Amino acid sequence: MTEIVQQWELINPEGAIVLPPREKIEIKSRRPATLEGKTVALLWNAKSNGDFFLSRVGELLAEQVKDVKVIKLWEVDPATKQYGPGAFPAEIVKKVKNLKPAIVIGSQGD
Amino acid sequence: MNQSKLEKEGIPTLTIATTAFTELARASMAGTGVPDMSFVVVEHPMGGISKEQIRAKADAAFPEILKMALEWRPQGAEVPPSNPAYPAERFKFAGTIEDVNKLTFEKGWSLGLPIVPPTPERVKAMLKGTSRSPHEVLWVVPPRNGALTVELLAVHAAMAGCKPEYMPLLITIMNAFREESYDWIGTATTTGSEAPMVMVNGPILKELGIAYDSGCLAGGNHANVSMGYTINLIGAVVGGSVASTHIDRSVLGSRANIIAYFFGENEDANPWEPYHVEKGFKPTDNVITVMSGDFIPLQELHCRTGTEVLTTLSSYLGGGARCFGGGAFVGPGSSKSYFLVLSPERAAILAKDGWTKNAIRKYIVEHAKTQYGATTPKWCAIPKDFGPVTPETLVPVFGKPEEIQIVVAGGPGTHSAYVRGGHGSIVTKLIKK
Numbered sequence: 001m002t003e004i005v006q007q008w009e010l011i012n013p014e015g016a017i018v019l020p021p022r023e024k025i026e027i028k029s030r031r032p033a034t035l036e037g038k039t040v041a042l043l044w045n046a047k048s049n050g051d052f053f054l055s056r057v058g059e060l061l062a063e064q065v066k067d068v069k070v071i072k073l074w075e076v077d078p079a080t081k082q083y084g085p086g087a088f089p090a091e092i093v094k095k096v097k098n099l100k101p102a103i104v105i106g107s108q109g110d
Numbered sequence: 111m112n113q114s115k116l117e118k119e120g121i122p123t124l125t126i127a128t129t130a131f132t133e134l135a136r137a138s139m140a141g142t143g144v145p146d147m148s149f150v151v152v153e154h155p156m157g158g159i160s161k162e163q164i165r166a167k168a169d170a171a172f173p174e175i176l177k178m179a180l181e182w183r184p185q186g187a188e189v190p191p192s193n194p195a196y197p198a199e200r201f202k203f204a205g206t207i208e209d210v211n212k213l214t215f216e217k218g219w220s221l222g223l224p225i226v227p228p229t230p231e232r233v234k235a236m237l238k239g240t241s242r243s244p245h246e247v248l249w250v251v252p253p254r255n256g257a258l259t260v261e262l263l264a265v266h267a268a269m270a271g272c273k274p275e276y277m278p279l280l281i282t283i284m285n286a287f288r289e290e291s292y293d294w295i296g297t298a299t300t301t302g303s304e305a306p307m308v309m310v311n312g313p314i315l316k317e318l319g320i321a322y323d324s325g326c327l328a329g330g331n332h333a334n335v336s337m338g339y340t341i342n343l344i345g346a347v348v349g350g351s352v353a354s355t356h357i358d359r360s361v362l363g364s365r366a367n368i369i370a371y372f373f374g375e376n377e378d379a380n381p382w383e384p385y386h387v388e389k390g391f392k393p394t395d396n397v398i399t400v401m402s403g404d405f406i407p408l409q410e411l412h413c414r415t416g417t418e419v420l421t422t423l424s425s426y427l428g429g430g431a432r433c434f435g436g437g438a439f440v441g442p443g444s445s446k447s448y449f450l451v452l453s454p455e456r457a458a459i460l461a462k463d464g465w466t467k468n469a470i471r472k473y474i475v476e477h478a479k480t481q482y483g484a485t486t487p488k489w490c491a492i493p494k495d496f497g498p499v500t501p502e503t504l505v506p507v508f509g510k511p512e513e514i515q516i517v518v519a520g521g522p523g524t525h526s527a528y529v530r531g532g533h534g535s536i537v538t539k540l541i542k543k
Contacts (some may be wrong), residue, residue: 003206010210011228012199013219013265015256015348016192018247019140031122031180040179043112043123048157049164053126056168057175064176080112083296088112097119103179106113107126108135110157110301110359 031103037067038102044074046081050107057105071099111135114142123147124179126171128154133356134299137253141295148182150174195257196245198265200230214269218354219347221368223339225269236264239274240281248281249288252295253357254350258284262348263340270339271332275318278543279398280340283308286400286537287341293534297402298351301359304402304532305366306341307449308373309517311386312396314541315374322374323454324521327405338372364404371405371529373519379454380518381461388467389538396541401447403529411524416463419456420470424477427528428507447531448508449515450474456526457518471511479504 042054058070073080113123127135127149139147152171210227214220244261287294310320321331351358377384386397408426413419483501
């Protein structure tokens with residue numbers, strides 16, 4: 001059976017992409033010039049082995065960067081060990097901010 | 111993504127992502143309003159390998175981590191202007207119906223099943239099912255952040271073969287999915303096999319012919335199947351969560367990622383009050399309840415008393431939660447939502463023996479247990495007052511009776527099911543026509 005070729009008018013089902021307004025973080029979030037004498041916070045999201053990976057990064061920082069202070073956030077406050085919609089509420093962000101880290105190194109995924 | 115919240119507070123971050131999760135991490139970032147973040151990509155996997163392998167992976171990545179920590183600068187690229195959300199783009203195409211389906215599949219506009227071509231006429235007819243304005247944005251569907259207007263919902267409903275009278279129900283479902291507590295992005299991108307579940311209560315069940323009795327999760331019912339298909343079309347096409355683009359990272363996925371779990375409560379066979387009445391709605395209200403989860407069959411054939419039923423089900427439930435890492439004491443990021451979907455016959459036995467829903471919940475909390483050694487220790491945070499544990503210590507799977515939702519669905523027979531919640535929470539909403 002030969003199917004009929006038709007002229008179709010169709011609607012694209014993708015929908016326009018609506019991204020939230022981009023925040024101007026370029027200036028606020030400038031990188032430190034050095035980590036010497038600075039605080040580096042390590043952020044684990046509870047996924048398997050992320051803590052071991054980050055701990056090793058912490059060891060290497062301590063070995064190779066003079067006077068760096070490494071903080072494992074999950075040991076300081078287990079509530080930082082979260083992912084999902086309710087994770088990392090404002091009070092947790094504030095706690096991390098109060099530690100004055102030069103950078104936070106986090107692990108993502110499995 | 112937690113790091114984006116820190117970036118917004120002016121705290122520089124660096125994210126370690128594995129090769130399998132880089133696209134998802136970047137898509138998640140884009141949806142938070144952060145223009146750019148630094149990533150160091152390491153070979154997948156991170157989990158399930160030895161400490162020595164993890165150490166070697168960290169050692170190999172460390173020079174890049176150090177370099178990126180100091181030298182990375184945000185690109186801050188401008189977002190290309192997007193087309194308006196309404197009206198959706200129209201285009202001409204010449205071909206057979208088969209060609210239309212080939213086109214939609216190749217463009218990522220279908221899930222492999224045939225679709226009904228979304229012509230303006232069909233969409234206009236679908237929009238007659240609602241008084242809502244077609245330009246209204248119902249939901250910006252993550253992680254792609256596609257704008258789901260009422261018109262676009264009608265497009266997908268038409269593609270899935272829905273009837274116009276389904277529109278109010280579909281609009282309510284979209285309103286439920288967009289709730290932050292549902293965590294659509296978590297359920298749509300997880301490595302797990304969880305899928306959207308919709309349960310319907312109220313007179314609308316019979317008005318629309320929604321299946322709630324024998325085989326209510328199977329095929330053969332137009333309302334359940336077409337609305338279940340609509341949900342996942344929207345998630346994939348508007349939300350962009352598909353495996354082929356490495357955004358949906360489900361290891362196996364589920365057939366319910368094609369046709370979502372969609373069923374009605376069998377209120378006629380429910381010896382207790384229906385679920386929506388238990389939650390404070392009137393019996394005459396039409397209500398939907400959504401959750402992300404996996405249906406796990408609870409097969410039993412020979413129980414004669416309520417206690418026998420619950421003993422058997424508790425044994426199943428103790429095992430069923432093991433792989434999820436500890437149940438009652440499970441850690442953050444994990445759902446504590448569960449549905450026990452009782453077959454009418456099992457509900458009748460329990461009710462005849464005097465079991466109330468609350469008594470059933472309490473029994474299950476006390477009896478559904480698993481060995482501590484079978485849990486994921488880092489996620490199974492034993493309370494201090496629990497006492498010492500060994501790998502053989504039995505720990506409860508459920509923390510509180512109220513975590514267990516009890517509903518009745520299906521037809522004659524003994525088999526029940528357990529829906530293990532994945533990401534997010536249960537959301538219940540009144541359907542407004």
